[in-house]
Amino acid sequence: MGQVSFAALAVPGVRRLQPYVPGKPVEELERELGLSGSVKLASNENPLGPAPGAVAAIRAAAAEAGWYPDGSAWALKRAIAGRLGVDPAQVTVGNGSNDVLVLLAEAFLGPGIEAVYSQYAFLLYGLIIEASGATARVAPALPAGQPGGLGHDLAAMRERVGPGTRIVFIANPNNPTGTWLAATELRGFLESLPPDVLVVVDEAYCEYVSEPGYPDCSRWLADFPNLVVTRTFSKAYGLAGLRVGYALSHPEVAEILNRIRQPFNVSIPGQRAAIAALADEAYLRQSRELNDQGLAQLAHGLRELGFVPLPSLGNFLLVEVGDEAGALYQGLLRQGVIVRPVANYGLPRHLRITTGLPEHNQRLLDGLARLTRR
Numbered sequence: 001m002g003q004v005s006f007a008a009l010a011v012p013g014v015r016r017l018q019p020y021v022p023g024k025p026v027e028e029l030e031r032e033l034g035l036s037g038s039v040k041l042a043s044n045e046n047p048l049g050p051a052p053g054a055v056a057a058i059r060a061a062a063a064e065a066g067w068y069p070d071g072s073a074w075a076l077k078r079a080i081a082g083r084l085g086v087d088p089a090q091v092t093v094g095n096g097s098n099d100v101l102v103l104l105a106e107a108f109l110g111p112g113i114e115a116v117y118s119q120y121a122f123l124l125y126g127l128i129i130e131a132s133g134a135t136a137r138v139a140p141a142l143p144a145g146q147p148g149g150l151g152h153d154l155a156a157m158r159e160r161v162g163p164g165t166r167i168v169f170i171a172n173p174n175n176p177t178g179t180w181l182a183a184t185e186l187r188g189f190l191e192s193l194p195p196d197v198l199v200v201v202d203e204a205y206c207e208y209v210s211e212p213g214y215p216d217c218s219r220w221l222a223d224f225p226n227l228v229v230t231r232t233f234s235k236a237y238g239l240a241g242l243r244v245g246y247a248l249s250h251p252e253v254a255e256i257l258n259r260i261r262q263p264f265n266v267s268i269p270g271q272r273a274a275i276a277a278l279a280d281e282a283y284l285r286q287s288r289e290l291n292d293q294g295l296a297q298l299a300h301g302l303r304e305l306g307f308v309p310l311p312s313l314g315n316f317l318l319v320e321v322g323d324e325a326g327a328l329y330q331g332l333l334r335q336g337v338i339v340r341p342v343a344n345y346g347l348p349r350h351l352r353i354t355t356g357l358p359e360h361n362q363r364l365l366d367g368l369a370r371l372t373r374r
């Protein structure tokens, strides 16, 4: 019997795909190098961990693990809607916001359809567009060295929107660049588009942002029925391991997404912890303050070492370290510090560093100093 090529059996969009490479887990590093006490600044996780109320909710939910979750996520959708001043019918919950992004691609993309995103945008967009069989139109990013450099160029993105375009993906702020779009620019872009082009604004980091001029797009849903906003409990809410995210949209878009959503895509602990996290304003404030401090500490320390990070509204910094980026990444690993190489984004000279606790940030800076000072 001849050897079957299963890769050749996959649908064309999947055949060409490279899998998403996540940040290196601490356990893996420590197993490989025989280290302990390492720190991970590689996956934009909240170094505070979950809010105390969320931990209590997870514990309490353990006793109910024998039951299926509420498939409609009634209480969670109401909590999100109440918090943001939208209707629960506008909320679609997901197993992380990754899940709702996939649902959008499954529902609205396919062969013969186009989707637009920016160079250096969050990697997932390209992946889900390809997998759906749709065609990606990638707009070049703003040139490095100018304000917003490496960020989304809305004019270039607008040019790529044509009759076949069904979705435009925008990350605000963007991962891995940390760059962002101001309210006036983004609103102008939305106004310039035909109403049958869905604009997905991925606000995974919005809870960290206090920058004036940064738009909370959840407030624009009534003005733009084609606007979809995605958010997550993985980043500022510190629940990355539980996988809870959501989309805000026109109720009809939500209804479409619900047709293909797995009915139990958010677990009982996930739903409960997310509700508890939403109620904990103090924790969110603390997370934001810690991140602001971390960004300042990292930016200052990096500059002292001769590196210039991009301004960032996320909980991470992108910094150009040069041809040695791969070697620096490896050298940091040997010192028990995990950062994120971004060559897979087409940025082989950069590293992405997540803000950690002050002592973690210092370890990164000390480690980098050891590797770069001679």
Ligand SMILES: *Cc1c(COP(=O)(O)O)cnc(C)c1O
Residues within 6 Å of the ligand: 044, 095, 096, 097, 098, 099, 122, 171, 173, 174, 175, 202, 204, 231, 232, 233, 234, 240, 243, 244, 245
């Ligand atoms: C982390 C991230 C997400 C997805 O996070 P989930 O854990 O799936 O909610 C989505 N978009 C961007 C830009 C991100 O950085």
